[in-house]
Amino acid sequence: MLKQFIKLMLFLSPLFYITQSFADEVGSTELAKPVLDSGDTAWMLVSTAFVLLMTIPGLALFYGGMVRKKNVLATMMHSFAICCLVSVLWFVVGFSVSFSGDGAYFGNFEQMFLRGINLNTVSKHLVTIPEYLFITFQMAFAIITPALVTGAFAERIKFSAMLWFMGLWSLLVYAPICHWIWGGGFLGADGVLDFAGGTVIHVNAGIAGLVTAIILGRRIGYGSVNMAPHNLTLSMIGAALLWIGWFGFNAGSAGAANGLAALAMLNTQIATAAAALGWIFVEWAIAKKPSVLGLVSGAVAGLVAITPAAGFVDPTGALFIGIIAGPVCYYASVFVKRMFGYDDALDAFGVHGVGGIVGAILTAVFASSSVINNAAVFDKISVTNQIYGLVVSMAYSAIVTAIILMVLKKLIGLRVDKQDEIEGLDISQHGEVIQ
Numbered sequence: 001m002l003k004q005f006i007k008l009m010l011f012l013s014p015l016f017y018i019t020q021s022f023a024d025e026v027g028s029t030e031l032a033k034p035v036l037d038s039g040d041t042a043w044m045l046v047s048t049a050f051v052l053l054m055t056i057p058g059l060a061l062f063y064g065g066m067v068r069k070k071n072v073l074a075t076m077m078h079s080f081a082i083c084c085l086v087s088v089l090w091f092v093v094g095f096s097v098s099f100s101g102d103g104a105y106f107g108n109f110e111q112m113f114l115r116g117i118n119l120n121t122v123s124k125h126l127v128t129i130p131e132y133l134f135i136t137f138q139m140a141f142a143i144i145t146p147a148l149v150t151g152a153f154a155e156r157i158k159f160s161a162m163l164w165f166m167g168l169w170s171l172l173v174y175a176p177i178c179h180w181i182w183g184g185g186f187l188g189a190d191g192v193l194d195f196a197g198g199t200v201i202h203v204n205a206g207i208a209g210l211v212t213a214i215i216l217g218r219r220i221g222y223g224s225v226n227m228a229p230h231n232l233t234l235s236m237i238g239a240a241l242l243w244i245g246w247f248g249f250n251a252g253s254a255g256a257a258n259g260l261a262a263l264a265m266l267n268t269q270i271a272t273a274a275a276a277l278g279w280i281f282v283e284w285a286i287a288k289k290p291s292v293l294g295l296v297s298g299a300v301a302g303l304v305a306i307t308p309a310a311g312f313v314d315p316t317g318a319l320f321i322g323i324i325a326g327p328v329c330y331y332a333s334v335f336v337k338r339m340f341g342y343d344d345a346l347d348a349f350g351v352h353g354v355g356g357i358v359g360a361i362l363t364a365v366f367a368s369s370s371v372i373n374n375a376a377v378f379d380k381i382s383v384t385n386q387i388y389g390l391v392v393s394m395a396y397s398a399i400v401t402a403i404i405l406m407v408l409k410k411l412i413g414l415r416v417d418k419q420d421e422i423e424g425l426d427i428s429q430h431g432e433v434i435q
Helices: 002-032 038-066 069-099 131-149 159-182 198-216 232-250 259-287 292-306 315-340 348-366 383-411 418-423 425-430
Strands: none
Touching: 038 069, 038 131, 038 232, 038 292, 069 131, 069 159, 069 425, 131 159, 131 198, 131 348, 159 198, 159 383, 159 425, 198 292, 198 348, 198 383, 232 259, 232 292, 259 292, 259 315, 292 315, 292 348, 315 348, 348 383, 418 425
């Protein structure tokens, strides 16, 4: 009897292990299924609102305070109008081009008008939140990117041309580059790192701004007429709102309410503070006085530079990124612009373009294995790889931006008439003035 029992057990044991293995696989598959998490969803709802806050009113106030009084309404209107325009375009086709399909270079049109998505659809990109929320979060990113570009051509572009340019640019430049890095495209697959938009957003916008400033030409009186900011109080309030909203930008890009989000938030605070101090200390040494404009510009430079690195470096790395970014962006915004003579009105390239480049490269320099615990990802990190991603993105952005502008220049014209520019865009474009 005992021998028969032992034989039975020996016979059944392989079957037992096979059955158990199958059960484990089924169990693990069920555990791996996307499940909505209320904490992550709540955090991403807040982060989305914070990112939208960065454009309206944050960027609108920041840029509006830095232009002359006769152009403040027109400048603030750029940010608000772009928010409306890109929201609709993102819903219709922008999200689909950016995040649908698995093409190396472009998404597809399968999710135009968000076809196939409903209340129960869980995001395939962030598997603990609804797809509708991921779409809205990324919409806020798509809104602020073209809004940043407007700083380069402030005080001289026609409103109609601005709308056409920003709409086409969002679909033909922003959406493809977004797909390349975040949507399953070739740069992301090649290991190019961009945690929250250093290349996708800031370098992209900065390069487009530089190209636009060159093609439109300088403002009338540039270099000889006083073009000082009309109200730095507005700019400081706008910068403060940008700083606060940036926590949604960077910490929200963790995609969950977790330790990575907390690290990204801390890194953002440290880098921003360090860059602001770095900017004004250099300015103090050269110009003999630290300025309010320098302080807020340095803070924004730090926010930009830490964006690609926020979830890849430790706080010490964030500190060094800020220390480096502040002075470098000061030099680009003051001396490089003066050296080459282009009129980047609100330093879109000097702060966002150069800050994004600095941050993208330093991401590889300061990336920490204690933060990136995936060896397969960490082994791909290199300065060369980051530069490769920058060069490809910058070249594409510059070329397509120039093509869009030249076509629009031929069809509808880009710049307001000389008299309208002298009078100011508030009254000439919108029939309104501030008292």
